[in-house]
Amino acid sequence: MAEATRLARVLVEGLLTAGVRDVVLAPGSRSAPLAYELFEADRIGLLTLHVRIDERSAGFLAVGLAKGSGLPVGVVTTSGTAVANLHPAVLEAFHAHLPLVLLTADRPPSMTHTGANQTTDQTHLFGRHVRAFGAVSDAPVGPDGGDVAGWRFELVRLLTAATGLRTRLPGPVHLDVAFTEPLVPGPVAALPTGPAVGVSAARGAQPLVLPAGPQTVLVAGDLPPAAGRAVAELAAAARVPLLAEPSSNARRGPAALGTYRLLLGSSLAEDVERVVVLGRPTLSRPVSRLLARTDVELVVVSAHADWPDPGRTASAVVDAVEFGRPSTGSGSGGTGPGGGAAGDWLRAWQEADVRARAALEELLAAQTTLTGPALAAALWSALGGADALVVGSSNPVRDLDLAPVVDDPAAVYANRGLAGIDGTVSTAVGVALTRDRPTHALMGDLTLLHDAGGLVIGPSEPRPDLRVVVANDDGGSIFATLEQGRPEHQAAFERIFGTPHGSSFEALAAVSGARYQRVQDAAALVAVLDEPPVGLELVEAVVDRTQRRTLSTAVTAIAATL
Incomplete structure (x- = not known):
């Protein structure tokens, strides 16, 4: 029996069950069992297979597929340096919370440390930059062949970690798969049925209501399109200046300021009393300086179990925020919807943005x-x-x-x-x-x-x-x-x-x-x-x-x- 094919079939079926619809393959001999199964799944329309000759490009293709689809994406390589070439994409996916599922073919453990061709120790090769690691082998564990239940368990465990369903920390995962010859399709023993594993999601907390009063700005870093639109709507409703990086997808609406990077060098920045950060800002030193100020209240909003805080000054880290309305007739500051002072605060930034835009356009036109x-x-x-x-x-x-x-x-x-x-x-x-x-x-x-x-x-x-x-x-x-x-x-x-x-x-x-x-x-x-x-x-x-x-x-x- 072709136990390598049997293992590959279990893994591909598990990917399909978990909703994986795109898999990127870099060709190789040791990964052939997976390649054949993926080819068949692609042929009958169960998933889309993408083949690339360069593992580094394959990894970043998967990054793009995950960004665009919002779904976990599989990556398959052969053994040896092929696996190591995924590392740059793994690092990007780790820090960007992208669910990549790395299936790296390996030699049997008995070949490690023997000088065998394309053989190295691939255990925990990506170190702390994957959310979870697992290893499976087609080696028989009894008269019925390999450990089918163990294969399924490891894959479900890793897929759950990749999506962050339980941890709220999605990212890449690594399953090292040891195959023995024959590596081409052959007779396969029937797969035993097993219980379907139902994994439920962790529930988020209620939004934090921010009291009116402090002069507030929203800083929006890298975010998916839907999340960015929600941030723009939040800022517009609250009449809060929105400092949105391009990949925040929040650069829209009346509160967004196109020249915010320049405005942070003006006197307006000195009057900021509270900053709410959504997404991960990475672009400019003016924003980094703002987030590091000790005289500013910093509220970080993150859907994940980790959060950005470059100045290590955050006073609150929450799932979501809402802006409270100012007290009726208070006449004080206030960033709540409809607050007069809040409108004045936003208007000052908008007027400065108009002036900065005119100066910038004049400068660029003179080039x-x-x-x-x-x-x-x-x-x-x-x-x-x-x-x-x-x-x-x-x-x-x-x-x-x-x-x-x-x-x-x-x-x-x-x-x-x-x-x-x-x-x-x-x-x-x-x-x-x-x-x-x-x-x-x-x-x-x-x-x-x-x-x-x-x-x-x-x-x-x-x-x-x-x-x-x-x-x-x-x-x-x-x-x-x-x-x-x-x-x-x-x-x-x-x-x-x-x-x-x-x-x-x-x-x-x-x-x-x-x-x-x-x-x-x-x-x-x-x-x-x-x-x-x-x-x-x-x-x-x-x-x-x-x-x-x-x-x-x-x-x-x-x-x-x-």
Whole structure:
């Protein structure tokens, strides 16, 4: 009997029962039993199988699929270094609370430490960066073969941990699966029936009612689209200034302030008495400084068992908040709906936002070449509520953070768990594959090159309608805006931070079979955006980085004029 096939069948059936509908496979011999079972499940429409030749891209494709669908996603690899290549995606999923289910094929334990090919100790390979670890083997435990009950138990345990159903801490899990030959399909003994395990969810607490009085702002960090919309509605109803990062999906409505990052450098910030944080803010130092202030009451709202608190100053960590109404005729401050002082507080921020926006637009219009902020604003303004935008780390997401608030914004996705540039192309492909409509992505040139393999999609694989807009400034211009970009460090800057590459993105598109266009100004990009992407497209936007530090300094200086 092909006990390896039997084990693989139990695992695939368990994934299907748990609602897994997408599995990413990187090919290998030791993982063949799982590959055959997944192929059959895909063939009869029980799930969608995605095959990638690079495990790192496979992992980030799963990240994108999990972001876009909100469901657990399986990842299958063979043994050895193949498993280790999942680690960057595992780290991102861990910090972003994404339910990845890693099924890594392994040699039998008897082969470990023997020098056998593609064999290493894979036990707890991802350490503390998975929510749970388990190991199963097709080794017989009696006359009826392998431990079917044990296989099912381990998978249910890990799937429950991945979704955070009991812990309120979703994230990646790792099941190491030891297979013995034969690794190809063969006769399989009947699977015994077992009891269906019903796992119930932990219940959340009631919202905390925040009393009116303190002058409050809401800070919204990375959040799924539905959660972000709820935050925008909360801020609008309470008439509280909303400082929303692009991937918070809360950058909408009358309370959202498009230039909040600049406003935090003005005198308005000095009058903040209470901050409510929802999501995980990661973008700017002004926000980090605000959250670290000891003279400000900090309330953190988190649906998970962990929470962001960069300044370690939170006075309350809760599931949800509501704003209390001010006392009738109190005449005092108040952030409750309808409070006069609350309206004055929001109005002061809105008026400053209008002034900062005018100054920012004037500054950007004076630039003689295409800049990152102008590129991001053009893309953002051309998209709408039916669209999705995946934005890369480094400068692009910060440029998007300066874009104006629009009435019906696109859904925004970003890898803000650890905010790395790796895997962004594959993440964008994953998000696009979960949607019925075309998807756009904005990223820098180094980000694209780092995951260029993500553009390689086999002819038999599901293909997205995805347009990747790459801001090509031939290097790492974000460092020019940091300490490393100061004039006294210029002798070393270009070699070790600027890192020019001179790569041809047209050639890269040709290699991967993507359509290619090149634009040099915002108007040309808008013209390209008039038509939705069909298949995989690459748009190279040529951006100048020689004046990046000067522009960044000028943008920051706007705060002093408000």
